[in-house]
Amino acid sequence: MAAVRTNGERTVNRLAIVSVLIITMIFLAPIYWIASTAFKPRNLATTIPPTIVFTPEISPFVKLFTKRSQLRAPPSQEEYEAAPWWERLVFDGGEKVVRSGRGEVQLSGYPSRFMNSLIVAITSTVLAVGMGTFTAYGFSRFKVKGEDDLLFFILSTRMLPPVVVAIPMFLMYRAVGLNDTHLGLIILYTAFNLSFAVWLMKGFIDEIPKEYEEAALVDGYTRMQAFFKIVLPEAATGIAATAVFCFITAWNEYAFALIMTNRRAQTAPPFIPSQVGSGLPDWTVIASGTLLFLLPVAIFTFLLRNHLLRGMSFGAIRK
Amino acid sequence: MATAVLTTLDPKSRAASRGMSDLAIRNLFIIPTIVFLIVFNIFPLLYSLGYSFTDFRASSNAPANFVGLQNYRDLLADPFIWNNFTITAKYVIVSVVGQVVVGFGVALLLNRDIPLKGLLTTLLLLPMMLSMAVVGLFWKLLYDPSFGIINYALGLGTFEWLSNPNMALYAVALTDIWMWSPFVMLLSLAGLSAVPKHLYEAAAIDRAGSFYTFFRITLPLVAPILMIAIIFRTMEAFKTFDLAYILTSQPTTEVISIRLYKMAFQEWQTGMSCALAYIVLIMVLAITNIYVKYLNKVKER
Numbered sequence: 001m002a003a004v005r006t007n008g009e010r011t012v013n014r015l016a017i018v019s020v021l022i023i024t025m026i027f028l029a030p031i032y033w034i035a036s037t038a039f040k041p042r043n044l045a046t047t048i049p050p051t052i053v054f055t056p057e058i059s060p061f062v063k064l065f066t067k068r069s070q071l072r073a074p075p076s077q078e079e080y081e082a083a084p085w086w087e088r089l090v091f092d093g094g095e096k097v098v099r100s101g102r103g104e105v106q107l108s109g110y111p112s113r114f115m116n117s118l119i120v121a122i123t124s125t126v127l128a129v130g131m132g133t134f135t136a137y138g139f140s141r142f143k144v145k146g147e148d149d150l151l152f153f154i155l156s157t158r159m160l161p162p163v164v165v166a167i168p169m170f171l172m173y174r175a176v177g178l179n180d181t182h183l184g185l186i187i188l189y190t191a192f193n194l195s196f197a198v199w200l201m202k203g204f205i206d207e208i209p210k211e212y213e214e215a216a217l218v219d220g221y222t223r224m225q226a227f228f229k230i231v232l233p234e235a236a237t238g239i240a241a242t243a244v245f246c247f248i249t250a251w252n253e254y255a256f257a258l259i260m261t262n263r264r265a266q267t268a269p270p271f272i273p274s275q276v277g278s279g280l281p282d283w284t285v286i287a288s289g290t291l292l293f294l295l296p297v298a299i300f301t302f303l304l305r306n307h308l309l310r311g312m313s314f315g316a317i318r319k
Numbered sequence: 320m321a322t323a324v325l326t327t328l329d330p331k332s333r334a335a336s337r338g339m340s341d342l343a344i345r346n347l348f349i350i351p352t353i354v355f356l357i358v359f360n361i362f363p364l365l366y367s368l369g370y371s372f373t374d375f376r377a378s379s380n381a382p383a384n385f386v387g388l389q390n391y392r393d394l395l396a397d398p399f400i401w402n403n404f405t406i407t408a409k410y411v412i413v414s415v416v417g418q419v420v421v422g423f424g425v426a427l428l429l430n431r432d433i434p435l436k437g438l439l440t441t442l443l444l445l446p447m448m449l450s451m452a453v454v455g456l457f458w459k460l461l462y463d464p465s466f467g468i469i470n471y472a473l474g475l476g477t478f479e480w481l482s483n484p485n486m487a488l489y490a491v492a493l494t495d496i497w498m499w500s501p502f503v504m505l506l507s508l509a510g511l512s513a514v515p516k517h518l519y520e521a522a523a524i525d526r527a528g529s530f531y532t533f534f535r536i537t538l539p540l541v542a543p544i545l546m547i548a549i550i551f552r553t554m555e556a557f558k559t560f561d562l563a564y565i566l567t568s569q570p571t572t573e574v575i576s577i578r579l580y581k582m583a584f585q586e587w588q589t590g591m592s593c594a595l596a597y598i599v600l601i602m603v604l605a606i607t608n609i610y611v612k613y614l615n616k617v618k619e620r
Contacts, residue, residue, distance in 0.1 A: 016428045023425055024439055027446060030497065033468055034457050046466040131352050138348035142341060150353070152611055157360040159607045161558040163576050164596040167583045168363035168370070171377060191359040194352060223344050254452035254561045255576075259584060269452045273565050276456065283460050290453050301448045305441045309509050312447070312502055316547060316614050317509055 034294070037287035042093055045283040059089040060284035064292075067106040068095040110289050113271040117293075119182055120267055121250040124189035129243045131190075132197025133205075133235065137227060139198070140205040141213075151199070155314070158195040162255035170259055180261045188256050193246040196314065200245065203315035204238025205231065241307040244300045251297060268293050364600070371593035378587035390594035400595070403578040410492055410563070410574055411556040417496035418552055422503025423545065429504070430511040440508070444501045451498060451561040458494045459566060487569040491562050498562075499555070503548045510544035511537070543617045550610045557606065575599060 037045055039056035068090055075083075075091050083091065090097050098106045139147060169188060170179065178184035212234065213226040221229070232239075258270040272289055275281060304311065310318055339347070371390055375383035394400050429440060446454070461469050462480040470478050480490040514537060522532045560576035573581075579599065583592035 013431055016431060017433050020425070020428050020433060020439060023428070024442055027443055027497065027501070029468070029472075030454070030457065030461055031445065031449075033461060034454070037460070046460075046463070048466050049471050050466055050468045131355065134348040135352040138345045142345040144345070144349065148615075152608075154352075154356060155611065156604055156607050157356050159554060159603055160360075161560065161576050161579075161599060161603060163560060163579045163583070164600050164603075165360065165363060167579075167589070167592055167596055168367035169359075170584070171370075171589070172363060172366065174377075187359060191356060194356065198352065222339070223341055224339060227344075248448060252450035252452075254450065255580075259580075269450050272453050273456045276459065287457070290457060293453055294449055297448050297450070298445060301445055302441060305437070305444075308444055309505055312505060313547065313551070316617075317506065317544065 031294075034287050034290050037283055038291040040284050040287075042282055042284050045287075046280075057089070058086075059093060060282075060288035061292075062086040062089050063093070063095075063108075063282070063285045064110050064288045065108055066090065067098040067108050069098050070094070071096050109271060110268075113266055113268045114292070116182065116261075116265055117251060117267040117269075120185045120189060120265070121247050123182075124186045124193060124250050125243050125246040127186070127190040128193035128197045128246050129201075129239060132194055132242065133201050133232075133239060135194075135198045136201030136205050137231060140202050141210070151202075154195045154198050158192060162253075163259070166256055166259045169256075173260065180263060180265050182265045184260055185257065185265055185267070188260065189250040189253065192253070192256075193249055196249070197242050197246055200242045200311060200315040201235070201238060203310065203318060204235050204242070207318075208234045241304060241311060244304050245307075245311040248297050248300060367593040367596060370590050371597050373590040375590040375593075376587050377589040383590065386590070390591045391598070394591065394595055394598065400578065403573055403575045406488065406571065407557060407559075407574040410488055410495075410559065410572075411553055413489060414492040414495040414499070414556050414559075415549060415552050417492060418500045418503045419545070419549060421496060421500035422505075422548070423507045423541075425500065426504045426507035426511055429508060440505075444505060446498045447501045449498070452565055454498070455494055455562040455565045458490075462490055462566075481567045481569075484569050484571040487567045487572045488563075491566050491572055494562055494566065495556065495559070499552060502552065503545075506544050506548040507541060510541035513544075514540045546613060547610075547617065550606065550613060554603065554606045554610065558603065 036052075036054075038060055039058070040051065040054055041057050041059065044051040044054050071091070071094050075096065080088060080091055087097050100106060138144070139151065144150060165188075173179045173184050178187075208231060212230050213221075213223075216226040216230050217223065252269065253267075254269040257267045261267065261270065268289070272286065272293065275286055275289075301308070370383065372385055372387055373383035374386050374390075425443065429436065429443075433439065459481065461467050464470060464477040464479050464482070467480075469480070470476065479486060481487050518536050518540075519532065522536060527535075558576060559574055560580065563572045563574050564577050564580070566572075575595075576599075579592055579595050582588050582595060
């Protein structure tokens, strides 16, 4: 807006800044609450009134990764002293780490769900961005009959509610044995992200001047060589931004994962809420699992900050 | 960079004539994607279109019987389904209006010289990037009547958010507003910063009041981009599933996606749910169509 001139405008400006700060704090409060609960001792997670000041603990993370059972009797002195530091933290909480017959620590369901999320999100991102970049180039540089209709078709496949697509996919996957497999989820997420990748990448490629390739063609490059040696390097930023968006979408996806997986290939989003089943959930463990799960996305958001507008609007608005 | 590559090339090379034709490359680049999307998006939809005319149940071995349009007729005559649509409409209105008011409001506040503006904007955008299901779950703790931070911060005592049937839908919408106001804010900011400064200067010279400036300059110029945000959020809110499903199990929060999920995967009325899915699909395609038409109109300007 115009430069501040009068006293009145200066006051308005100051008030605006203060309000922005307060609003930012309110918006971040739920995220702060997740982060702080992840470091609370269990008995402080659900107190009346809520506990705000406390000594942080690492025990929720130990509990997050290990399978535990209730202690019937407190551990003997030797047992407690022989245990490594992290196992003592579990003892302190009135539980013990479950070990196999050979004494190996049993893991909770979380690490495998986290790995599943990584596998599915990374593979589907690579596939969607790979195919999407080629297709975007095709749409950007060549005349395609019925281009607008095709692009609308591509977009509309992404706009459907997940449950609508999931019903037939579930039946088809059941017929070919793809339910609860990594491959099944990877295909679904690739299809879901592909349309997004085409739309976003088309915008990025549209911005690369055609003259670059034309000059290369004149100099004897084939169209293929021009694409790989000139267009791809120029589009690197766009490809990276698109990839991060696809990764976040696949990483966060819930409905497909809920319907299509239940154990082997289950990702973190359906797993984390399933911990709040019956009885009193241990919110510190849920918070620590949530925090680890949110961390990659938070980091990516900062890396992406200059492309958020474009990505979130399907490339409709560029800056 | 490009020139460096070019100079290494033999100008007499006949690579161009040896390469694939443009037509072949175009087909090679586009057709696999189209085929992939047809196989994994369109084919399943045709498959469920077929089932929507049957009484098929995926939980039983009984063969599917063709029932014609019976499923569609039953659904459209079912007052409970209409109730689910009404709940969805209420949810869409509350959450989209909330997001526009909060998002546009914050954008107006942010649209000035503020120290650390970039950092603040990024922080404000964080909620919309996070997983709805996982963060939504945590709002259960925030909303808890006795040890939730919301009641404590607002001094509401033991106010029931999620277990009160009349309040639950608004509580879900409130979480949605928290998550997605940043989206409206992001788009509004882009619109606001594109308003030419000289218009404000001219208005100031004419001694126009801030009320007049806002309604005659700011709003009309930001309107197209704000409209994009509104249509986009309407579409998303109409499809909503994760938040409402995770936060509550009240009948008053059973939006259409949840009804569809229950019909398909808990009651196993597969044929019927395929028909309902088609009704929803047609509605979504209609909104998407409006969205794309509008987008193209905005782009042309």
